[in-house]
Amino acid sequence: MPVSFSTDDREEVALAELSLDDAQKAERGIALASSVVAYKDLMMTYSCAAKIVRTKFEILDEEFRMRRLRNPIHSIDTRLKSTASIMDKLRAKGLEPTEENIIEHVRDVAGVRVVCSYVDDIYMLAEAVGRLSGIEVLETKDYISHPKPSGYRSLHLVLDVPVSFSDYEQKVKVEVQIRTIAMDFWASLEHQLQYKRGLADEDGLVAELARCASDIARTDESMMEIRRRIEAEADMDGLDVLAEHVRRLDRPF
Numbered sequence: 001m002p003v004s005f006s007t008d009d010r011e012e013v014a015l016a017e018l019s020l021d022d023a024q025k026a027e028r029g030i031a032l033a034s035s036v037v038a039y040k041d042l043m044m045t046y047s048c049a050a051k052i053v054r055t056k057f058e059i060l061d062e063e064f065r066m067r068r069l070r071n072p073i074h075s076i077d078t079r080l081k082s083t084a085s086i087m088d089k090l091r092a093k094g095l096e097p098t099e100e101n102i103i104e105h106v107r108d109v110a111g112v113r114v115v116c117s118y119v120d121d122i123y124m125l126a127e128a129v130g131r132l133s134g135i136e137v138l139e140t141k142d143y144i145s146h147p148k149p150s151g152y153r154s155l156h157l158v159l160d161v162p163v164s165f166s167d168y169e170q171k172v173k174v175e176v177q178i179r180t181i182a183m184d185f186w187a188s189l190e191h192q193l194q195y196k197r198g199l200a201d202e203d204g205l206v207a208e209l210a211r212c213a214s215d216i217a218r219t220d221e222s223m224m225e226i227r228r229r230i231e232a233e234a235d236m237d238g239l240d241v242l243a244e245h246v247r248r249l250d251r252p253f
Helices: 007-067 083-092 099-105 119-130 181-194 202-234 238-249
Strands: 073-080 110-116 136-142 155-164 169-180
Touching: 007 073, 007 099, 007 110, 007 119, 007 155, 007 169, 083 099, 110 119, 110 181, 119 136, 119 155, 119 169, 119 202, 169 181, 181 202
Parallel strands: 110 169
Antiparallel strands: 073 110, 136 155, 155 169
């Protein structure tokens, strides 16, 4: 025998369904809000990691200024990868956009770009940062010795950086790009070219950009050799070196 409901019964069932629907919506809303908060918290961790790496390089620069009488670093910049770029990278890898997948599979969420005057400074700084306590070099890509087909040159490091908070510590990856002033100038122009597709002579422009990269590489080598010759000619004795150290004592840190 079929079950029949009175008008009052049907209203109670409808209210119960409405209540359940509202509860599910509330749960979804809470889950979404929690995900957003967790994502913002993760980005804050990456931002802190980039600041730690920047500070490490600034300390190295101060050390070389005082102890070796020159600054190897011209400039340092930090950046966080955009949310859209992070999602695109995960999608390309066939991965869900979860906090765990970001930490494990996206190595360049936090980035630090260090610009030097000379090529040998790049390798000196890379070696120095690899010896720093608590920081591990996970990966090295040398696009200076082995440039990309476009002509791009830079030394890339992926660092595992511990970030300590008041109640826990978390390790995240930070990508470091170390390049000369000339390499950085070239890279900024090449980046602009990527967003100008559809030009009439695009292939010719790409070839010309690659030629410029080769010219810049030769200029970098020449400038490094000139610096070495000047340093060899100067060849300060012990008293001159001591006097220079004393002069630098009065300069602000």
